[in-house]
Amino acid sequence: MNITGVIVEYNPFHNGHLYHLQKTRETTKADILVAVMSGSFLQRGEPALIHKRSRTRMALAGGADLVVELPYTFSTQHASYFADGAVRILADLGVDTICFGSEQGRIQPFYDLLHFMKAHNNQYQTAIQKQVQIGISYPEAASRAFHSLQPPEGLPDLSQPNNILGFHYMKAIDHRKPSMKAATIQRQGAGYHDAGAKNGIKSATGIRLMLSEGEDFQETAPFLPETSFSELQKGLLMTWENYYPFLQHLLTTQPPDWLQRIYEVEEGLENRAAHAARQAQSFHEWMQRVKTKRYTWTRLQRMAVHILTQTTKAEMNEAMNTDAPTRLLGMNEAGQAYLKMIRHTTAQPIKTNRGQADSAREHLDDKADLTYWLPLTGTERIRAYQQAFAETPVRYERTTQIFKNE
């Protein structure tokens, strides 16, 4: 039996994701496709465009058999922690192959890269440190360090965002469960940051841009599977701007030392962050005021997420280093049957009913989920809170294409 895992955000799920899932099943001959998906806040340090329950429906309709949540603890992190957290969860769920999308498209170059990097690790780390110390941002430093190693031809191009992520998955597999295989599918259509479209595929960034610019909603239809389109049509769409008034409040009233306790807030950023909150009329302006060459945009957005959720260094440290149950977001019949099989053999329990948070990691997810609904007020906010804690996993019948418990 082949169990294949994918690591996703689906922000939102589009035709490119559909292609990836279909190709993955074909390539890995998967009997079960398990998706581990970011919850309320994402790796780029942003709120999910649409609630994870909607994105779970999109994933199930698109071909995933089982969707579990990538906790806040990992979903709002640098690629290395993001990858490591996701791989750990997939490994515990009995996944034997992880299949990721990449610009590269073939898996052997990733294995070659992994071996090359393992052989030159010390040299590489030293070179990065040197660059960082002179004020270069981490990604740029990593890129420069990599080239200083004079790598052989034919390795994946690490200036491409999906190649980078893929490489972090490879490293995490190597570290956590080397017996697990990796596979890759070449990304189709427009590039990650590209707003254009190709063969009915437009990147998630491009689609979000269309939505935020108030284009006719109907215009996004060619790039979205039907379920995605209808979920986006009926759901609430969130952007950072919806949360900015709350970020501002925290930053303008914080007691001394509070900001220093927040995860990812490093020396020098506290004052910039607090000062900018008194000046900036929008989140985008706030970011521009806080931005320095030293930190990437996404790194600072992640910091902003941790400020918004008041996640301290101590809390994140505990959440990263203690075990927690895996939360099930949705399944189809095949997924459910598979779940029954593995339920009592996974190292971490699988939670189908939310209930009380009984781990540091779940506690952060609770905070993140409550924070996610900040743009709502009054009755609506409380109803969303109640729903968040009463939710059962989405159940999808693949044969009839019906969501059973909606």
Next chain:
Amino acid sequence: MNITGVIVEYNPFHNGHLYHLQKTRETTKADILVAVMSGSFLQRGEPALIHKRSRTRMALAGGADLVVELPYTFSTQHASYFADGAVRILADLGVDTICFGSEQGRIQPFYDLLHFMKAHNNQYQTAIQKQVQIGISYPEAASRAFHSLQPPEGLPDLSQPNNILGFHYMKAIDHRKPSMKAATIQRQGAGYHDAGAKNGIKSATGIRLMLSEGEDFQETAPFLPETSFSELQKGLLMTWENYYPFLQHLLTTQPPDWLQRIYEVEEGLENRAAHAARQAQSFHEWMQRVKTKRYTWTRLQRMAVHILTQTTKAEMNEAMNTDAPTRLLGMNEAGQAYLKMIRHTTAQPIKTNRGQADSAREHLDDKADLTYWLPLTGTERIRAYQQAFAETPVRYERTTQIFKNE
């Protein structure tokens, strides 16, 4: 030269306040009337209905010569600290008589009460402690303890809110500057908590109720001097409900121990406060869920204000126990001339331009003022922030009845 002080909130300034100011000037033969007025947040633990700048205009048009700010450090406190802070400021401004409104109406009974209480202080404190220990709220405990002392007839009735405040002023005068005199004017019209009206006087509570219940704004006109009416008509009116989404955010994302650091949060309240924020759809409902017999409604509202402004015990402690400049809110020609006279003789500097906060007390006022504008968003919020820090005192020409720098 007679300098008389009044301690006020003017939330909003109404015909009863106008009567009080006129009677005060007459009774004390005041050459200068100095009002010390609560800023953004008030003694009952509420945001001011309308911004302090508007309330300053009302006060000047109503007869005050000088209006200074009662800092957040004192304005959001139990009556004893509220009174003490206000009396200290008035004393430093050279005030020789404080004239307060009371249900009692004659000053001698207050002096009698003061002497009686000084003679029985130990007994009184012990009796209060006993009651508080069995879970009685402080005001009720104080009332029971008072009666247990078997006070003589004719003392002010301490079940009346303005008599209580008046008595706290007397105690503060006795403690801070016994040479300062006290005077009182009998309150006219409806009672403090009474929503009715009498002789064109309706309590501030009654007027706020009319406004919150969406009655025709014009209906409030008979109870308000002209300036009050026009300020209320053009100003933004704030209630706790405007701030509740932000309180909720703080309470649902707080890291461990955060709430315990907040001023006025005492054991047992943290959990109730945090839990209620997940359940309550409005501030009023939140209060009802947090309320216990042990704490009064206003005590809990004050706690909520400190949560909203993230004011810690340490911050409040420092602000209460270190000196700070007095902030001028407004003046007329007489007030300005008086100010020139005393400028270099007061113990605390008088700040006419806001500038940088250079004391713990001013820092809390900055936080309070930024918090006050939370109901605004985007450009409007930033404009309000900028205004708050660029503001110069209101200048009123009594002869022409013109505000000069508007």
